[in-house]
Amino acid sequence: MSEWKQKRFWTDATAVETDDGFAIELDGRRVKTPAKAGLILPTRAMAEAAAAEWEAQEGVVNPLSMPVTRSANAAIDKVRIQHAEVADMLAAYGDCDLLCYRADQPSELVARQAELWNPALAWAREALGVRLETHTGVLHVPQDPEALECLSAQVHALDPFHLAAFHDLVSLSGSLVLGFAAARDWRTADEIWTLSRLDELWQEEQWGADDEAQAMAGIKRDAFLHAKRFFDLA
Structure with missing residues (x-):
């Protein structure tokens, strides 16, 4: 049927x-x-x-x-009911933020990460009041608990509609800092999305683009741009 x-x-x-x-x-x-x-x-x-x-x-x-109706439904039916849990989950990105985990080689990638990601962390120190430390490798290195508490308070302060949008800004980019940067208009949403894909774009330059991966990236980009629009509408 x-x-x-x-x-x-x-x-x-x-x-x-x-x-x-x-x-x-x-x-x-x-x-x-x-x-x-x-x-x-x-x-x-x-x-x-x-x-x-x-x-x-x-x-x-x-x-x-x-998309606006669907995001509003999510804000009312899901985020409003589980606000604390959603905020905790997003705040946890601060302890493993994409921008803090750097390559140790090749030197060109190391330089590009520093050039493009360091300004975002500098913005976070000014706008969010936190200093996040960078590390090489992929093993987890805890951040300062006071910095994480400060970030968590700012996430919890978002109302359900803003938090619903913020969920996608953070989860799609893999970065709490970039989520805040998009929400607070540090740069355009498209520029911030590109920053979140620095490593993938580097790989494409070295080995060529994969059609399926590019198609998926396009879908995620559209979702990220919608999340920014919904955040602003709220």
């Missing part, structure tokens, strides 16, 4: 202000999340972006074409 799929039944999708924020109405009927909670969004900009996704649907509804 084929899976049931929702078809468009509405004429107009609109963003409306409520006592708690902004809702999406389909011909006057409020949209709910998959867990049947009210889809109440924190800003008009986010609500209008979500309403535009619903308005663009034709025939069978395609959730994959509705």
Whole structure:
């Protein structure tokens, strides 16, 4: 038996202000999340972006074409309920941040990592108030507990919608520092994404590009850019 799929039944999708924020109405009927909670969004900009996704649907509804709605659903149904657990998981990236683990050879890669990653760590000292130490090799070397506590507090301070976006900024880049850098507009999201792929791009230069790996990288890049957009909409 084929899976049931929702078809468009509405004429107009609109963003409306409520006592708690902004809702999406389909011909006057409020949209709910998959867990049947009210889809109440924190800003008009986010609500209008979500309403535009619903308005663009034709025939069978395609959730994959509705990234703002899907991220909002995740913020309400998952992140809001497990806020502390999600924040703890993301804060833990600070103790094994991508930017802190450096190659010891070849010299060209060592130099490139220093040139491109050191400015991000310098920004973290200024903007986040933490100093993270770099190491060569892949074995875990713990960071200063006070620095990690400072980073954790800043992650926990994010509301569910920002935290939902921040989850993807960090997990896709592999770096808590780059996640904060994207969220706080240190550089463009595209530039920061490229920084997160420094090692992969180096390998491509040496051995050539793999079509499947490039396709996957493209999917992840799109998800990273969407996460930044959703963070800003929140």
